[in-house]
Amino acid sequence: EDKVVQSPLSLVVHEGDTVTLNCSYEVTNFRSLLWYKQEKKAPTFLFMLTSSGIEKKSGRLSSILDKKELSSILNITATQTGDSAIYLCAVDRQGAQKLVFGQGTRLTINP
Amino acid sequence: DTAVSQTPKYLVTQMGNDKSIKCEQNLGHDTMYWYKQDSKKFLKIMFSYNNKELIINETVPNRFSPKSPDKAHLNLHINSLELGDSAVYFCASSSRTSAAGELFFGEGSRLTVL
Numbered sequence: 001e002d003k004v005v006q007s008p009l010s011l012v013v014h015e016g017d018t019v020t021l022n023c024s025y026e027v028t029n030f031r032s033l034l035w036y037k038q039e040k041k042a043p044t045f046l047f048m049l050t051s052s053g054i055e056k057k058s059g060r061l062s063s064i065l066d067k068k069e070l071s072s073i074l075n076i077t078a079t080q081t082g083d084s085a086i087y088l089c090a091v092d093r094q095g096a097q098k099l100v101f102g103q104g105t106r107l108t109i110n111p
Numbered sequence: 112d113t114a115v116s117q118t119p120k121y122l123v124t125q126m127g128n129d130k131s132i133k134c135e136q137n138l139g140h141d142t143m144y145w146y147k148q149d150s151k152k153f154l155k156i157m158f159s160y161n162n163k164e165l166i167i168n169e170t171v172p173n174r175f176s177p178k179s180p181d182k183a184h185l186n187l188h189i190n191s192l193e194l195g196d197s198a199v200y201f202c203a204s205s206s207r208t209s210a211a212g213e214l215f216f217g218e219g220s221r222l223t224v225l
Contacts, residue, residue, distance in 0.1 A: 034213065042115075042201065042216035043154070086152055097142065097166055099214060101154040 002027040004102035006089050012108045017079050021105045023089030024071040033065055033072050034099065036088040043088055046074070079109045114138050117202050117217035124192060125225055131188045132220045134202030142166070143185040144214065145177060146201040154201070160185055192224045 003026040013019055025033065032050045036043035047056045049065035049072060056063050060083075063074045076083055086106050090099040115136045124130055136143060144167075145157040159167035160179040174190045185202060202217040 038152070041218040043214075044216075045213050048213060088154065090154075097161070098144070098156045098159055098169075100156075104152045104154075106152070 002091065002093065002096075002100045004089055004091055004100055006087075006102035006105050008105060009103065010106045010108075012110065013079060015079060015081060015109055015111050017109075018075065018077045019079060019107065021074040021076075021087050021089075021107070022071065023074070023102055024069075025089075025091045025102075026070065027091045027093050027100065029094035029096075030067070030070075030091060031094050032092045034090045034092065035063055035072070035074050036090065038086040038088055038104070039084075046087075076107075081109045081111055083107060084109045115202055115204055115215050115217040117200075117220050119220060120218065121221050121223075123223045123225065126192055126194060128192050129188065129190045130192060130222070131186055132200055132202075132222075133184070133186045134217055135184050136202075136204040136215070136217075137183065138204055138206070138215060140204035140206045140215070141182055142205045143179065143182070144203040144205075145185065145187050146203060146216075148199045148201060148219070150198070157200075158185075158187075189222075192222075194224050197222055197224045 007022045035046040047063045052067040060077045065072045086104040088104045089102040142161045144159045148154045157171045158177045163179045176188045179185045199219040203214040
């Protein structure tokens with residue numbers, strides 16, 4: 001069965017710190033890995049990663065995929081209180097037509 | 112304009128009742144989904160429809176019956192509600208039929224069963 005595990009489950013840091021969130025997966029016929037941010041309501045899309053070693057970047061957020069290690073990291077630099085959210089990792093596999101989500105990392109940024 | 116909209120946003124009901132949640136997307140996507148998010152924030156797929164056709168049914172009790180009258184709408188009806196059905200139900204859509212790809216989520220419908 002496909003499996004996605006995120007760590008840590010919960011993280012509390014101070015504004016300005018840099019954080020790294022981890023996602024590991026076990027899935028047959030892997031196609032892509034996606035990161036979402038969930039604040040109060042709907043998860044919103046951050047990144048889709050398909051190729052190993054190529055960093056995707058959006059402002060202070062960046063992510064990279066390691067297909068050899070079956071993992072991905074999401075980095076957030078110079079964190080702000082608005083980064084407080086649950087960050088969800090999900091994988092998509094060939095022919096599955098669904099995303100399998102990890103349990104999320106709850107990130108809290110204190111001022 | 113809201114891309115994926117769900118109604119109602121909140122539902123509080125008694126055990127044994129029947130309830131429905133409606134979802135509509137105006138993105139022109141072919142595929143729609145229902146996901147359930149439990150109290151630990153774990154998002155799990157329930158159903159997927161592609162152009163009104165059921166594609167995925169993830170061992171969900173048959174008290175849950177999805178219906179897709181057209182590709183822009185996917186409704187969820189739940190019979191004989193149980194305490195364990197309490198969760199947030201998210202509708203989502205995507206544009207690629209052969210891959211989940213990027214999902215666009217609705218804001219969720221929080222169901223509380225008393």
